Amino acid sequence: MLWRYRWSLLAAAMLLGLPPLIVLLVRHDSVHLASFETGYTDPVGNPQILELLNGERLVPPPALPPEVFVIAEAERQQLDRVAAELVPDKIVSADRRWDAIDPAFQQRVLVIYALMKQRGYDMALVEGYRSPARQAELAAAGKATRAKAGQSCHQYGLAVDSAILKDGKLQWNMNDDWVREGYFLYGELAEQAGLSWGGNWRSIKDYVHVEAKTACRDARRRAGHG
Numbered sequence: 549m550l551w552r553y554r555w556s557l558l559a560a561a562m563l564l565g566l567p568p569l570i571v572l573l574v575r576h577d578s579v580h581l582a583s584f585e586t587g588y589t590d591p592v593g594n595p596q597i598l599e600l601l602n603g604e605r606l607v608p609p610p611a612l613p614p615e616v617f618v619i620a621e622a623e624r625q626q627l628d629r630v631a632a633e634l635v636p637d638k639i640v641s642a643d644r645r646w647d648a649i650d651p652a653f654q655q656r657v658l659v660i661y662a663l664m665k666q667r668g669y670d671m672a673l674v675e676g677y678r679s680p681a682r683q684a685e686l687a688a689a690g691k692a693t694r695a696k697a698g699q700s701c702h703q704y705g706l707a708v709d710s711a712i713l714k715d716g717k718l719q720w721n722m723n724d725d726w727v728r729e730g731y732f733l734y735g736e737l738a739e740q741a742g743l744s745w746g747g748n749w750r751s752i753k754d755y756v757h758v759e760a761k762t763a764c765r766d767a768r769r770r771a772g773h774g
């Protein structure tokens with residue numbers, strides 16, 4: 549009796565089975581990423597970023613010699629206003645420990661560095677985590693920090709300031725075409741990696757700054773600074 553309907557039954561079974569199969573295949577990548585990065589925006593528009601994030605954990609580069617930052621601080625006065633504002637205050641004592649920033653955020657930043665390297669740009673971490681003590685120190689010294697206490701994503705290990713490094717020197721001159729293009733590439737890759745770039749801010753253009761916006765907003769709320 550059922551034999552008469554065998555083709556109809558087969559067709560029905562296929563129709564029912566197909567949608568879940570498609571969902572499984574399509575969602576595979578995003579499920580994999582989301583499983584270890586709650587609160588992050590998914591990377592978009594750059595398959596290389598997704599590939600690197602799904603690959604082996606990237607290892608942070610070794611620390612730079614302290615002189616690099618001593619020179620940057622000493623030469624700050626000679627820079628024009630835009631460039632001088634890119635140099636973090638008290639850069640010599642800034643925290644540059646990769647393990648002090650959020651692990652998922654750290655990996656996205658390292659992916660950006662790897663892709664910058666492919667395009668001929670060496671990137672250097674100039675400031676990562678900012679402790680309450682340092683925030684207070686900057687405020688006491690009358691330095692204009694871009695965010696009030698508890699507002700900066702640096703204080704949650706969810707922001708970094710990076711500079712282009714060339715011939716052992718940090719590059720801040722946005723009037724130099726190569727440097728400018730480098731910072732804009734850094735910003736483009738950051739946005740593609742699901743992060744937010746300070747160069748897109750409406751007020752002060754913070755070309756060195758990248759943050760994990762959503763994760764930072766959640767962290768601020770938890771800390772009562774939302």
Ligand SMILES: [Zn+2]
Pocket residue numbers: 702707708709754756757758
């Ligand atoms: Zn910053």
